[in-house]
Amino acid sequence: MKRRSLLLSGAAVGGALLVGWSVMPPRSRLGNAALWPPVPGEVALNGWIKIASDGAVVLAMNRSEMGQGVHTALAMLVAEELDVPLERVRLQQAGYDAIFGSAESFVGFLPFHADDREAGQESLTFRGARWMTLKLARELGINITGGSASVADGWMPLRLAAATARARLLGVASLRWKLPVAELEVRDGVVSHGSGLRAPYGELAAQAALSPPGDVTLKARSAFRVIGHPAQRVDLAGKCDGRAVFGLDVRLPGLVYASILQPPMLGGSFATVDVNAVLQRPGVERVVRLPPLDGASAALAVVGRTTWHAREAARALSVQWRAPPSGPLDSKRIEAALETAARDAAERQGGFSFHSRGDSKSALAAAAKRVEALYRAPYLAHATMEPMNCTARVHEGRVEVWAPTQVPGLARDAAARVAGVKPDAVTVHVTYLGGGFGRRLEVDFIAQAVRVAQETAGRPVQLNWSREEDFTHDFYRPAAAALLRAGLDANGRVTVFDARSAGDALEPRWMQRVLPALSGPFDAPDKTTVEGLYDLPYAIEHQLIAHVSTKSGVPIGNWRSVGHSQNAFFAESFIDELAHAAAVDPLKFRLDLLGHRPRHAAVLTLAAQKAGWGRPLPAGRARGLALHESFGTIVAQVIEVSLADKQPRVHRVVCALDCGVVVHPQGVAQQVESSVVFGLSAALFGRIDIEGGVVKQKNFPDYPMLTLAQTPVIETHTVPSDDAPTGMGEPALPPVAPALANALFALTGRRLRELPLAPLLT
Amino acid sequence: MNLTINDRNVAVDDAQIDPGMPLLWVLRDVLQMTGTKYSCGVAACGACTVLIDGAAVRSCVMPVSSLQGKAVRTIEGLVGPGGPHPLQQAWIEHQVPQCGYCQSGMLMAAAALLETNRDPSDADIDAAMTNLCRCGSYPRVRAAIKSAARQLAPRRRAGNR
Numbered sequence: 043m044k045r046r047s048l049l050l051s052g053a054a055v056g057g058a059l060l061v062g063w064s065v066m067p068p069r070s071r072l073g074n075a076a077l078w079p080p081v082p083g084e085v086a087l088n089g090w091i092k093i094a095s096d097g098a099v100v101l102a103m104n105r106s107e108m109g110q111g112v113h114t115a116l117a118m119l120v121a122e123e124l125d126v127p128l129e130r131v132r133l134q135q136a137g138y139d140a141i142f143g144s145a146e147s148f149v150g151f152l153p154f155h156a157d158d159r160e161a162g163q164e165s166l167t168f169r170g171a172r173w174m175t176l177k178l179a180r181e182l183g184i185n186i187t188g189g190s191a192s193v194a195d196g197w198m199p200l201r202l203a204a205a206t207a208r209a210r211l212l213g214v215a216s217l218r219w220k221l222p223v224a225e226l227e228v229r230d231g232v233v234s235h236g237s238g239l240r241a242p243y244g245e246l247a248a249q250a251a252l253s254p255p256g257d258v259t260l261k262a263r264s265a266f267r268v269i270g271h272p273a274q275r276v277d278l279a280g281k282c283d284g285r286a287v288f289g290l291d292v293r294l295p296g297l298v299y300a301s302i303l304q305p306p307m308l309g310g311s312f313a314t315v316d317v318n319a320v321l322q323r324p325g326v327e328r329v330v331r332l333p334p335l336d337g338a339s340a341a342l343a344v345v346g347r348t349t350w351h352a353r354e355a356a357r358a359l360s361v362q363w364r365a366p367p368s369g370p371l372d373s374k375r376i377e378a379a380l381e382t383a384a385r386d387a388a389e390r391q392g393g394f395s396f397h398s399r400g401d402s403k404s405a406l407a408a409a410a411k412r413v414e415a416l417y418r419a420p421y422l423a424h425a426t427m428e429p430m431n432c433t434a435r436v437h438e439g440r441v442e443v444w445a446p447t448q449v450p451g452l453a454r455d456a457a458a459r460v461a462g463v464k465p466d467a468v469t470v471h472v473t474y475l476g477g478g479f480g481r482r483l484e485v486d487f488i489a490q491a492v493r494v495a496q497e498t499a500g501r502p503v504q505l506n507w508s509r510e511e512d513f514t515h516d517f518y519r520p521a522a523a524a525l526l527r528a529g530l531d532a533n534g535r536v537t538v539f540d541a542r543s544a545g546d547a548l549e550p551r552w553m554q555r556v557l558p559a560l561s562g563p564f565d566a567p568d569k570t571t572v573e574g575l576y577d578l579p580y581a582i583e584h585q586l587i588a589h590v591s592t593k594s595g596v597p598i599g600n601w602r603s604v605g606h607s608q609n610a611f612f613a614e615s616f617i618d619e620l621a622h623a624a625a626v627d628p629l630k631f632r633l634d635l636l637g638h639r640p641r642h643a644a645v646l647t648l649a650a651q652k653a654g655w656g657r658p659l660p661a662g663r664a665r666g667l668a669l670h671e672s673f674g675t676i677v678a679q680v681i682e683v684s685l686a687d688k689q690p691r692v693h694r695v696v697c698a699l700d701c702g703v704v705v706h707p708q709g710v711a712q713q714v715e716s717s718v719v720f721g722l723s724a725a726l727f728g729r730i731d732i733e734g735g736v737v738k739q740k741n742f743p744d745y746p747m748l749t750l751a752q753t754p755v756i757e758t759h760t761v762p763s764d765d766a767p768t769g770m771g772e773p774a775l776p777p778v779a780p781a782l783a784n785a786l787f788a789l790t791g792r793r794l795r796e797l798p799l800a801p802l803l804t
Numbered sequence: 805m806n807l808t809i810n811d812r813n814v815a816v817d818d819a820q821i822d823p824g825m826p827l828l829w830v831l832r833d834v835l836q837m838t839g840t841k842y843s844c845g846v847a848a849c850g851a852c853t854v855l856i857d858g859a860a861v862r863s864c865v866m867p868v869s870s871l872q873g874k875a876v877r878t879i880e881g882l883v884g885p886g887g888p889h890p891l892q893q894a895w896i897e898h899q900v901p902q903c904g905y906c907q908s909g910m911l912m913a914a915a916a917l918l919e920t921n922r923d924p925s926d927a928d929i930d931a932a933m934t935n936l937c938r939c940g941s942y943p944r945v946r947a948a949i950k951s952a953a954r955q956l957a958p959r960r961r962a963g964n965r
Contacts, residue, residue, distance in 0.1 A: 284840070350825050425938060426938060476843075508845060
């Protein structure tokens with residue numbers, strides 16, 4: 043992380059000064075036809091687009107489908123600009139060229155305050171840094187499906203690629219018919235002229251590949267026929283009849299199965315192993331010892347005829363484990379230390395300051411009323427429904443990998459490192475992902491599979507983790523604590539907000555695991571530790587938001603919405619506390635601080651209206667609200683809750699949002715539903731405990747998640763916008779916990795300042 | 805041993821399996837029928853749900869040796885001779901799947917529900933659909949089941965036309 047982080051934060055700081063660099067144009071993301079492996083009957087028009095002889099459009103799909111609907115949304119962009127029906131777009135996995143890398147995800151790393159990046163009012167510094175970052179990211183070309191950035195990232199390059207292809211096809215028709223392009227029309231992939239001339243794309247493609255595109259213009263929004271209109275997801279059929287291939291569904295001739303056994307203790311290793319008894323079992327072939335790879339522990343893998351044979355043998359292995367040299371981890375102790383660190387930072391003006399304005403110390407001292415609260419969030423597991431797995435074959439110096447991964451290029455690098463080959467000797471086939479949520483930004487399971495495949499004499503091996511391995515060897519959402527302080531003036535207006543948080547910085551650890559070549563000797567400040575806390579939209583004159591980065595030793599990683607997942611709970615619960623301290627309605631209190639933020643105010647107002655904020659509810663029910671921006675999208679939620687047998691019952695979640703142009707309306711609604719359910723699971727029940735170095739939660743019964751019966755009515759309302767699209771896979775998650783906690787406060791008068799909430803009420 | 809899967813007699817080589825082996829792994833790793841999913845291995849999540857004599861069963865804990873003479877139906881056999889099951893149509897109409905990993909089990913659990921209850925109430929759906937979904941497809945699962953139930957109820961369908 044460090045070097046790139048420095049590079050990026052250097053870019054951020056120096057952006058405005060380095061305008062001279064702008065004489066060098068950013069690397070084009072159009073790419074050329076040579077990026078495609080040749081296929082008879084298909085003509086490539088650029089790095090993204092091919093036309094098949096039947097007129098179908100083949101799109102190079104660079105992003106992984108993990109449920110978020112990205113295959114559909116990106117195909118819609120291309121269908122729009124090429125004027126073909128969505129079902130005529132076929133997807134083919136993209137290669138590894140830099141054009142397929144992520145640019146917008148890296149802009150998300152920039153530690154800019156909301157004041158700098160408000161759409162339409164971006165500061166010069168932000169614009170400069172953004173431009174530089176995009177340019178650098180294009181050079182790096184790292185392909186990440188993450189940071190809710192896929193549609194934002196594809197918005198320009200994909201539409202431009204499609205529009206360029208369309209312009210070339212039209213140009214050929216124009217030449218053939220000796221008619222100006224302006225007189226031609228395209229419908230459903232057929233170019234036509236009022237005179238009755240018609241030519242489908244398939245007939246024009248070969249010549250188009252040799253022709254220049256001429257003038258390329260993107261469609262005006264008013265001309266959209268696909269974007270913003272209802273569309274059927276492209277991945278539905280196979281997901282309803284069992285044909286969709288997830289990582290665990292890869293079946294190859296000669297496939298053997300390997301089950302992993304990792305030390306029960308995090309960071310542990312094995313002292314002695316007796317494999318003999320296990321090797322006598324029918325259907326068991328061998329036991330492979332794995333060194334610690336890309337963040338994984340040292341481990342054992344049992345290779346067998348079926349997953350069952352391998353797994354039963356792995357369970358039966360006789361192993362003596364060794365604790366890590368630093369001793370066993372204990373989450374209670376860590377969480378207590380975080381609390382102490384946050385309190386110390388508040389007392390001594392400590393922590394790395396991510397945002398500072400005015401003089402928070404003096405303003406706190408001068409406040410008519412002070413409010414102070416300590417908030418806490420636990421470790422969380424990803425718990426994807428498909429456990430970690432990867433299939434690999436190592437044969438004659440070549441490596442082939444079939445993997446549910448969010449990072450195909452980094453997976454390729456990891457496979458190459460383990461096998462000792464160059465990356466171009468590795469092919470990664472990306473399957474469907476049975477959930478990702480950030481867990482599949484890691485490459486530990488890929489490295490393990492390749493290592494095992496080195497021992498199976500050229501036969502492919504499917505490495506699978508049991509659910510228990512998956513829960514106990516995750517890269518967890520880090521635990522965090524924050525001491526929040528604020529002051530109100532005599533009129534009840536908040537004048538100062540001071541936040542001191544503590545927790546592990548996760549991006550440097552992630553970089554060490556997956557991008558070791560770019561990882562340097564020290565940690566750069568990690569913006570994810572304070573995202574959603576340092577960049578509040580509210581007009582508060584004095585602010586200081588600082589973070590103490592700890593190193594607990596617990597493996598931590600990106601968990602859906604990352605730092606926002608806990609910081610929104612801290613910030614929006616605390617804002618609610620301030621509203622009550624000021625004796626002002628929580629909606630009005632927020633709106634009063636959003637005069638300079640019309641988009642935030644509009645989203646909040648829409649949610650309140652749709653939820654009937656202020657209207658009476660049946661006895662025993664209450665509402666809470668929260669407003670939070672993440673990944674460029676502004677989301678407000680109003681949650682209705684009651685208590686039954688001392689347990690919260692969530693009835694209704696009304697969600698309003700501004701995500702720029704809506705590309706796929708049902709996709710947006712699905713991601714709201716998804717984020718709300720995921721967020722409610724975490725807010726109500728989610729916690730990972732580590733005792734004696736061992737994760738206590740080993741399977742779903744230990745880690746409750748929302749069920750269908752517990753799921754509320756979820757409504758999605760979007761604010762119309764002409765801005766470029768922003769994230770949707772994560773932004774509806776962060777406001778769930780605070781909206782729920784605020785509703786529970788309204789219901790019970792109890793302010794709940796730690797997660798999960800349900801156990802606090804029993 | 806012989807199994808009856810999706811109305812077909814399937815011979816399983818006894819040397820490939822052991823008697824305690826759960827049906828899930830016989831389906832997935834021996835018969836290469838990968839539509840039925842592994843997720844928890846302890847009958848907690850329902851991703852491995854299949855029908856045995858019409859009832860929803862979690863195949864990850866169902867020893868294959870207990871299935872002699874019983875009829876197994878998997879997601880691969882949910883499509884009937886007349887085309888997709890009404891549930892599959894409703895699933896597409898309501899855009900239920902996201903990642904899709906749990907959906908085979910969801911569909912089979914819903915099929916079992918509709919086998920015995922052609923007009924399930926919300927409470928019936930709550931009780932029958934205990935499968936876990938991490939993507940939060942639940943509201944659409946509920947809506948799709950109701951929609952399929954309407955398709956399956958002949959009197960109502962006649963009434964609508």
